[in-house]
Amino acid sequence: MKILKLGIIRGVIAQIVGTAAGVGLVTGLRALMGLPAWAAEPAAVGGALIGIICFLAGVGALTDWWKWALGEEVEDHHGPDPRGWERYFGVSVDHKVIGIQYGVTSVALLLVAGSFALTFRTELVASGIQFLSPALYNTLMGLHGIVMIAAILLGVGAMSNYLVPLMIGARDMAFPRLNAFAYWVNVPGAVLVVSTLFLGGFDTGWTGYPPLSARAPLAMQMFFLGVYVVGLSSILGSLNIIVTTLRMRAPGMNMFRMPIFVWASFATALIGLTATQLIGLSFQMVMIQRLFGMGFFDPEKGGNVILFQHLFWFYSHPAVYVFILPGLGIVSELLPVFARKPLFGYKWIAMSSLAIALVGFLVWAHHMFTAGMEEYLRVPFMYATLLVAVPTGVKFFSWVGTIWRGKLEFPTPMLFTLGAVVVFLFGGLTGPPNGTVATDLHLHDTYWVVGHFHNTMFGGFVYPFFASIYYWFPKITGRKLDERLGKIHFWLMTPAFWVMTFGMMWIGLLGMRRRIADYDPAQGFDGVHLVLTIAAFVLATSILVFVINLIFSVKGGEAAEGNVWRSRSPEWQIASPAPEHNYDRPFKVVGEPYDYGLPGSTYVDMNPAMAGD
Amino acid sequence: MKHFIVVGVLVIIVAALVSMGLGSIQLMPTQASAQAVPIDNLFGMHVKVISFLFSLIVVFLVYSIVVFRRKKGEEGDGDHFEGHTGLEIAWTIAPLATVLYFSYLGAQALAETRRADPQAMQVNVIGSQWSWRFEYPELGIVSDELRLPANRQVLLKLSSIDVIHSFWVPEFRVKQDALPGANMVKELRITPTLIGDYKVRCAELCGLQHAYMESPVIVMEPAGFDAWVIRQTALPTDPVDRGALWAKQFGCVACHSTDGATIVGPTWQGLSGKQETLTDGTTVTVDADFLHTAIVSPDAQVPQGFAPGIMPKNFGDTLSAEQINDIIAYIESLK
């Protein structure tokens, strides 16, 4: 059976078998305990849990640890992966393979979630119900949100996994096996989240607030469990990034000589490592409340619905900085290359990432200004929220400083970088009106907020992610993406995007609530919604162009040898695609990373004289 | 230096244009409450700052793109310029001062929206899936629409009997969630200033029919309001009419139709006297006793095709015995 050689096939089969076994196990246990044997919800949760574990075992992500527990010797570095496409479908511990696995999964999820958006946008094209029942609308809307967020987390994983070890001159991540595990655990997680569509849906949006989520159909449990698992991946991935950054840098690379993206990644990982635990906890508590009748969020049992919101946003606000910090790192990384000028204020930009990450921990309650939380918290949280504007501003002003008097070039990656700056700027600037409590009383839960966060997420993640794909594609494949298609992608996407988010913000101010399957025709939003839907389809077309470009260029793109963008970064000083163990020998850092325009300066010495030689 | 002067002038021009452009389109709904005033003022200031900052950065960006782009045949790199600590400090301090000032303004505006008038009229607002109920405890009125006299502050006490809802009338600006739980009653103060018809629109996702959880809000002349109060306090004498009233006020009709259609629960048309098949397979005839049980403990007898746990379980507490009898009479009248 050749096909069983592919880890992912083994994993999926194991997941199916494991789920069935789990359902049987729970039912059997209940029978033994004298409870009514069949209960759909405990059986499904038990099945899903065991299914996840079986997937991981089946794919082979647990093999080494199992051997270790049995006392067998295991090598840290496996032999070479199978050549060709097969290696992407099984467990590999090579950070480059894992990075690409993350990236491809991320793009796939983006398409899935985008298709959900297109579906419900079509429903919103006019007031009245067109073709979606409110129940299905709610499910698609919530799934769109959460699958997009999963896509972002995986995209962030893709960028940091692929780039960090290459940029700091490491052979691999500090914990390669953990790295593989952290990727693979996402796959059954994503399967569970999407399975909600077939298990009756859920109607809470991506935030899953109880008590609504405590009453939602069975699918709610799959949502919680799936997201929990994706969160686990984030935690382990972050741990790996922190250790790698702190311990695996090439000789001479002190913290302030790292490529700036590594700083961004590091700051991101600090959030992912810690805050993520609390969304996990809050979701677990609702799951347990549903399974065992506990009363955390049930007022009739002495619970409190606000508690959930505190725990949830303690993660989910910092999470928005997880979405953007790597993206902003990419912007800082690419601007100097295409402006041929040093990064303006390197240390300030590096520190601003840390500052955003740290202040980001202190602002979560700005999502709860109208929620009926403790009133005395509103004003302090307003001050903290607005403070985030300061380090973010430092980045923007420094970027302007970087391109001022540069020698600018505009290949596709640069277009997306500049797009990111403008789009994120507007998204960020629409944050403070949400942050000043009085105005948020009006803005909360309207399309204004929807506009705000699409702007920040596109500017902070989607644009930079595209920029990085166009930029590092030659590194990954040895071929370039087609420039012409790339430009079409950009010039279709950008105007459509602006129309979409401006429209959202405008009707939001005028009274359009979010998360509604149908709207009151008396408010007169039909026309704007029509335009929004058209814009969404144009946007989707541009992404289709991108996907075609990807598929075409992997095999048929123009060959791109060597340092295509004339970058100083170490990963461009070696062959493309990068060799199995990155660098034959450790390089030595001898200069500053961004000294463009300083004749004769070098950043890395690729062939340093070794002490022992 | 020449570049800076040109860009500076451009920034001012563009910012002014953007700000004027935004000022010329309608950004906010009609302003119909005293609380809307500080909010709109603050938002207006935000719009000005956003226009300025957006123009500032974008003009610099576009100027660099146009003026400093690599010309044909041009080789070499840009200036080697690594940073400027003075500038960095300046653009840390200036935004810091701005946001501190805005926080101060935000706190002021918040305090203004909460200023209490001791003469305020109290209304208890109770949200349920998917309707609103308004109780005027001082007047002894229960209503499914919110009628308010103009220019008199009303103190809303918000609560919910099931999940979280959110009270929002866009024209009044302010918004507050209504939470389940006895000790979670939340307050909101509104002084309507403009006579007219509005709608309270539930702003927190509350399940299936969330989109339709809208109820009329009518701001009237004080004299008209008083007349309405007098009309309301007289109850119909026919139990069937009273039952219809309760069914509307307590939100039954959000889930039960009277014309044969299934909304969320079974229709009431032809319910009485019907042979109902329950989920456990048994068949019963719907009589007054059945209806009574169905109302006070809905999960006890679930008709086929419906799920338990959807209909609120506490109508036994919120409805008086007479009200339940009225509703039963009303259901029985729906042949």
Next chain:
Amino acid sequence: MSADTAHMTDYKFKLSNNRLGLWLFILSDSFVFGGLLVTRYYLLGGHRPELDQMLGLIVTSVLLVSSFFMNRAETAIAHGDRQNFIVSTAITMILGIGFLVGVIGFEWRTAPFGPSDGAAGSVFYMMTGMHAFHVLTGVLFLFVVLRNGLRGRYSAERHWAVEACANYWHFVDVVWIFFYPALYLLGTPAG
């Protein structure tokens, strides 16, 4: 450089990585327990669940004593004293199981409320349950260490697994030092 010393430096390098990784994991995990403490104070405030004080004191002592033996096991293997290492590890494991029996077997059964009886019940079962889950993983970890120890896998120079197990065990113990007063001692009892 001989191949052997190269191997050793390599091992030392990885050891430092592993140590940092473990500490980060503990940092991350402590957010879960922090969240649970917040939940406890948010829902119960100055009240505490009505619990069997004697039992609480016993399980707490058992867990604290186990940490002592865990420490002894680690010190022993660091000095190459295999005999002592095996015995201490086994004792730690038995004490850990004893703790679990005390909490799950007795406390859960005798508590005057079930998991679905009000906020106190929810908080108590969630906190002890989450902690017990960690103790259980610790016991499994100890079992693996014991088994591999019996086969002579660890030496004075190379015993990262023992060290990791010990640090994890101490961590779980420290968590209980916060949980015990929060559940048994602080505040006034409420039914």
